[in-house]
């Protein structure tokens with residue numbers, strides 16, 4: 120390798136979330152991070168899979184790390200040079216529900232974050248939400264709905280809740296839901312009817328600066344999951360895993 124040339128590439132340091140790591144070779148991985156300054160950032164992590172690597176375990180999904188990498192505008196995959204663990208979210212990883220539902224939030228971030236786009240508010244919201252989920256003792260699904268709603272709001276995708284997303288009329292009874300925009304009045308086209316209990320839960324999630332201590336989040340999760348799919352034009356593999364678990 121031309122080390123002289125590498126030396127001229129500036130090294131950057133950032134906080135980062137590990138979204139995804141895929142094997143590249145016997146010893147290296149390609150890792151996608153979410154960062155405040157550069158949004159979604161993909162790095163080659165050389166030697167990370169060697170048994171004695173000091174970076175082993177650092178690049179597990181969910182981890183919040185301090186990342187050092189060489190930045191070069193012209194390349195799609197940057198070069199990771201070092202990293203340290205800041206938070207591994209043991210409370211999420213050691214709880215089956217939290218890790219399965221949490222995977223949805225990770226996948227959501229992968230879709231929402233753009234490459235090389237400052238995302239400080241989104242990063243802060245994501246980290247606060249995960250810290251909350253780590254220690255949450257209530258219904259896991261409810262907390263994940265609350266986090267998902269906040270991430271949608273910060274990134275400009277939040278569904279309308281108090282007026283019809285189609286005609287703008289104020290709605291409170293016989294509401295339905297359209298994955299194109301949010302709740303709808305009885306006169307407008309919708310994807311799915313929602314019962315009053317689900318609607319009230321949705322309002323509590325939308326209004327709350329803290330996650331409401333309610334139960335029955337599965338129906339709201341379905342609404343938000345399909346709404347997010349429609350808005351971001353993608354399917355969520357993690358959501359299909361959740362459905363299999365809930366229906367099992």
Ligand SMILES: [Zn+2]
Nearest residue numbers: 283286304307
């Ligand atoms: Zn309407």
